[in-house]
Amino acid sequence: MQTMIGIIGGSGVYQIEGLEGASWTRVKTPWGKPSDEVLIGRLDGVPMAFLPRHGRGHVHSPTTVPYRANIDALKRLGCTDVVAVSAVGSLREDFAPGDFVLVDQFIDRTFAREKSFFGTGCVAHVGFAHPTCPRLGKAAAEAARAAGARVHEGATYLAMEGPQFSTLAESRLYRQWGADVIGMTGMPEAKLAREAELCYASIAMVTDYDCWHPDHDAVDVAAVIATLTANAALARATVARLPGLLGRDRADCPHGCDRALTHALMTAPDKRDPELLARLDAVAGRVL
Ligand SMILES: CSC[C@H]1O[C@H](OP(=O)(O)O)[C@H](O)[C@@H]1O
Ligand SMILES: Nc1ncnc2[nH]cnc12
Numbered sequence: 001m002q003t004m005i006g007i008i009g010g011s012g013v014y015q016i017e018g019l020e021g022a023s024w025t026r027v028k029t030p031w032g033k034p035s036d037e038v039l040i041g042r043l044d045g046v047p048m049a050f051l052p053r054h055g056r057g058h059v060h061s062p063t064t065v066p067y068r069a070n071i072d073a074l075k076r077l078g079c080t081d082v083v084a085v086s087a088v089g090s091l092r093e094d095f096a097p098g099d100f101v102l103v104d105q106f107i108d109r110t111f112a113r114e115k116s117f118f119g120t121g122c123v124a125h126v127g128f129a130h131p132t133c134p135r136l137g138k139a140a141a142e143a144a145r146a147a148g149a150r151v152h153e154g155a156t157y158l159a160m161e162g163p164q165f166s167t168l169a170e171s172r173l174y175r176q177w178g179a180d181v182i183g184m185t186g187m188p189e190a191k192l193a194r195e196a197e198l199c200y201a202s203i204a205m206v207t208d209y210d211c212w213h214p215d216h217d218a219v220d221v222a223a224v225i226a227t228l229t230a231n232a233a234l235a236r237a238t239v240a241r242l243p244g245l246l247g248r249d250r251a252d253c254p255h256g257c258d259r260a261l262t263h264a265l266m267t268a269p270d271k272r273d274p275e276l277l278a279r280l281d282a283v284a285g286r287v288l
Pocket of ligand 1: 009054085087183
């Protein structure tokens with residue numbers, strides 16, 4: 001199978017450069033409009049699709065990002081692997097602003113978002129003990145290191161609803177829970193990517209120490225943007241190395257991300273809702 005890499009750009013990352021034959025393309029989905037058009041092109045001969053999570057100009061809040069439409073659009077375009085880039089606050093001393101963190105666990109504290117493609121008329125339960133793809137995460141870590149970033153592999157991302165930043169009590173609580181970084185968009189994105197049988201990795205760029213650190217000011221948007229601006233070149237260089245590391249051809253995922261739905265569907269075939277099945281054409285067509 002051919003590799004196609006999807007990149008979801010977070011705050012401060014609204015486009016990528018260097019794609020051959022690049023064009024912004026509108027993608028229609030049964031889940032509504034994606035955050036923006038998708039930039040499609042090739043890098044080192046590998047097809048790539050880039051989607052800015054908040055839209056160009058940062059239009060969508062973490063709550064209103066159309067997560068289902070975004071993941072459906074990338075799947076519909078043929079993406080096999082999705083690397084999500086996000087700005088995060090650090091909940092530990094040794095993850096400093098400017099560092100890159102490969103997230104491999106999440107704690108989901110969001111509560112005002114659609115979190116599944118499935119539901120009444122087609123119920124599915126995918127495994128999610130290991131929410132990111134270790135193979136893709138390794139490649140992303142290697143790409144970031146080769147680009148010159150300081151990289152930490154393995155971290156728990158606390159996804160909060162926002163849009164306000166945390167209180168001091170919350171920030172302290174999340175540290176006690178063992179969370180390493182905090183952001184507002186990692187969920188339900190990772191859940192939906194698993195349901196869509198996409199390999200998913202999350203590169204978190206540390207922009208601040210949230211508000212728990214006695215020696216640092218509490219986070220504000222200006223601090224986040226300043227760090228993101230300083231890191232933009234590193235993020236671009238990381239993305240540019242991914243095609244070379246992943247290659248044009250792709251074997252089945254050794255961790256089964258691309259087969260997540262094989263044993264997940266619960267609803268009896270004769271009880272399935274044809275309308276929902278139609279909406280699931282791209283996401284779950286393989287098993288329907
Ligand atoms: C601009 S600070 C808060 C904002 O930044 C992060 O966005 P993303 O994850 O898309 O990089 C965070 O989750 C909030 O949405
Ligand atoms: N401290 C923080 N909390 C939530 N989201 C963030 N994104 C960047 N920094 C953040």
